[in-house]
Amino acid sequence: MADITGKYSLESSENFDEYMQSIGVGFLKRKAASALSTAVVDITKTGPDAYVLKTTTTLKTTELPFVLNKEVPETTIDGREVKALFTLDGNILKQKQTGADGFESTIDREFTPTGLIATLYHKNVTAVRKYKKV
Template sequence: MADFAAGTWTLVDTKNFEEYLKAVGVGMVMRKMAAAIKPTQVIEVTGNSWVIKTLTTLKNTVLEFVLGQEFDEVTGDGRKCKTTFTLEGKKLTQVQKGTPDSVITREWDGDSMIMILSTDDAVCTRTYKRAT
């Protein structure tokens, strides 16, 4: 079981988020609003079933998935994609097939979670700390 991932995670640092949002097609107004907020992620794990809730003052999203099973995702900015999650060690990889394709990884090290969002034209790094 992925106990290392379960819990509440608060954003403490972000690099190139606006550039990533622009690369995936998010408009300027939404990019500015999204870049100004600090999301909290609540992660629940039961076997291969995961729930990731992203909570913000702008919009909340919920991803419910089973590792290795593709599903239809509508991203927080409204993009539609086919998404699959896989777990290798303490690294959760989210592959989004859409326009454009994107890969999001979350990797845990104790009380830190590093989230890397990448597409062909941009890479963003977001650092989260476990909430106490």
């Protein structure tokens, strides 16, 4: 099992506004999120299969405790209520979000020796965010 713990700083983001629009984030929240030049993801291990995923931006900080292969409630950084299921497949942490009205989104975080690449999927929209390990 890959070591996914660490602190990661956002370096680049492609198609993120389109992804946020696809998942239903309003115009003002999308513009605020797009203007952020800093975002830090910090993953800590708290038990055998238990972790905390902390995301820090200049506007907001969220913490999501999770256990691999167990669904947990999640309030997304933009305030949506969803269920999240995390699985670890080699060096890829998969997060599947499900919500009301059949909402479904997937975030694959691929861990490399120097950082992580987060690929976000919703319907026919894909965004890629690259982070450097700090």
